[in-house]
Amino acid sequence: MLFRINLPITAFISFLLFLISSCxxxxxxxxxxxxxxxxxxxxxxxxxxxxxxxxxxxxxxxxxxxxxxxxxxxxxxxxxxxxxxxxxxxxxxxxxxxxxxxxxxxxxxxxxxxxxxxxxxxxxxxxxxxxxxxxxxxxxxxxxxxxxxxxxxxxxxxxxxxxxxxxxxxxxxxxxxxxxxxxxxxxxxxxxxxxxxxxxGNSKFDKFTRGEVALTPSEQNGFSLFNRDKTDFLSGADCFHCHGSQGGLFSDNAFHNNGLDSVFTDLGREAATGDINDRGKFKAPTLRNIELTGPYMHDGRFATLEEVIEHYNMGGHPSATLDPLMKNVGVGLELTQSEKTDLINFLKTLTDLDYLNNPDFSEPQ
Ligand code: HEC
Ligand code: HEC
The missing domain is CATH 1.10.760.10 (Cytochrome c-like domain)
Structure with missing residues (x-):
């Protein structure tokens, strides 16, 4: 009995709601x-x-x-x-x-x-x-x-x-x-x-982390250099602190002065925060597809990845806000030529051509 009454009422209320919503x-x-x-x-x-x-x-x-x-x-x-x-x-x-x-x-x-x-x-x-x-x-x-x-x-x-x-x-x-x-x-x-x-998320590096492909010995060595500090006994390029691969991002999403200048024409982060301690700090950008996105740095001062590696290899320029992670200022990383090549070969494994050709991101018709 209850059921027989309720059903038409519910239906009627739904119909009313439908009318209201369509008007x-x-x-x-x-x-x-x-x-x-x-x-x-x-x-x-x-x-x-x-x-x-x-x-x-x-x-x-x-x-x-x-x-x-x-x-x-x-x-x-x-x-x-x-x-x-x-x-x-x-x-x-x-x-x-x-x-x-x-x-x-x-x-x-x-x-x-x-x-x-x-x-x-x-x-x-x-x-x-x-x-x-x-x-x-x-x-x-x-x-x-x-x-x-x-x-x-x-x-x-x-x-x-x-x-x-x-x-x-x-x-x-x-x-x-x-x-x-x-x-x-x-x-x-x-x-x-x-x-x-x-x-x-479909570069050679991603395929490598999924176990689908192997890195060449040069790329593998570049990855090791990228991920390790320079010591008295071992070479290292020390990139991972600011461009770490964790979470797939190759950026720590933070602001650093990576030693490009001693005197700043562009104040960088200081202009946004008003804090003098932020002078010359810029966002550490992702290194994904870095092979394709030159010229490099906030002002595009380096035309090639070779120039970028030379910058880090010579250690950068000192200033009050230089990042402590740029430990080798004035000395440099002292990488050999083949280590520099390995580092660049590793960076090129971050190239994801699917991203460039993904039809979901192209101009809609
Ligand atoms: C005339 C060239 C130009 C146009 C047009 C332009 N951008 Fe940009 N975009 C830039 C430049 C240069 C920067 C870096 C500027 C800076 O840091 O002050 C930038 C930075 C960005 C960033 C920051 C990325 C990051 O990782 O921090 C995003 C996102 C972005 N643009 C999206 C857009 C969107 C969305 C539009 C359209 C509404 C747009 N841009 C139009 C040149 C342009
Ligand atoms: C102290 C943190 C830090 C370390 C260590 C570091 N970077 Fe950077 N990197 C940055 C910041 C910050 C920028 C942006 C600087 C700017 O434009 O003023 C940058 C920019 C770059 C760029 C240019 C990106 C672009 O889109 O223009 C490349 C390439 C790069 N770094 C590679 C490396 C490599 C390779 C290493 C290791 C040899 C390394 N970085 C070590 C912080 C760091």
Missing amino acids: KKDDSNPDCDLSLYNPTPYSINRPQGFAEMIIPADNPMTVEGIALGRKLFYEKRLSGDNTISCASCHRQQVYSFADSTTRFSTGIDGIQGVRNSMAIINSGWGHAFFWDGRAASLEAQALGPVPNPIEMHQKWTDAVVKLEADVNYPELFLKAFGICEIDSIHVAMAIAQFERTMIS
Whole structure:
């Protein structure tokens, strides 16, 4: 009896709820049908040996959010004259989401910046972004380039007007975030979701750690040098402290002065924190795909990996904030020529061509 009564009531309530939800429209925008908002959760495909990625609770990953972020990453209308997108300075093909071989990227007004474009690789595991770490999240980072006068040089309000006028974007934002009006915060949230999917974990080194391939003796020796301190009895290149392979990242996500200068034209981390003890410190970048992302360092001063190794081999330049881990300043690592070659051969095992060709990261059609 109870059952016979309850069933029609439940059905009736469901029907009422359905009616309400299908009529739920935003008053200010009659085209905005909130019932279209039904996002599909997405979970990160984490390569073996990688730590869990921390996703901000207020920006959960969804299939719709990622697809929108990918479209926005390639969207030239985010720039003042509709000529450049994020992808103009972060190119998937050949350069692994760094810029081409130029030292400094050029923005829409033909003005060059003073820093080398950074490769976007496994950024979902990062803690702070830009060479000086001034952005605390990928969301905060993505808000930067659009209004930046030497990059995309467009007011966010103008960028949003262009997206609102597009035939597709309003519905894509509605489906991804349940919003009826586009704003810069949600543009940045979508781009950040896309960036968290940009994972490189299929280099020769990854295959080696999974037991699928062997390293050559030269690569193996390079890996040993990378992972060991120089002592009186044994050579070592001492790279692992700041670019350790733990968690698959090849970056400790921290800021160091690795001895590039004694006098600083770019204050680095100090500009972000105001702390004089941070002078000349920069983010230790990942070494993944390093073979492809030259020129190197925050100002692109080294054109080749050979020059980078020479820098570390001569020990670097002293200064008040020089990292204590740069122990061999003034002496150098005293590596032999064949050890330098081995080190470079090891660095090249971090090249992941699948990352450059992954269709999920390319410009959407
Ligand atoms: C004109 C070239 C240019 C454009 C356009 C550009 N970037 Fe960058 N990007 C750079 C440069 C240069 C840096 C390093 C700047 C610095 O440290 O001050 C950088 C740094 C980054 C970083 C930091 C990576 C890390 O590991 O810390 C991310 C992420 C990034 N850009 C994403 C984007 C996104 C998203 C867009 C589009 C909204 C974009 N970029 C547009 C040149 C550009
Ligand atoms: C004390 C920490 C530290 C040590 C030790 C260290 N690095 Fe670095 N590395 C950094 C920092 C910080 C940067 C960025 C510096 C800058 O641009 O001003 C960097 C930059 C690099 C770059 C350029 C990355 C790019 O995207 O431009 C390469 C390549 C590199 N290091 C390789 C090595 C190798 C190989 C070793 C061992 C011989 C090593 N590093 C040892 C901290 C370190």
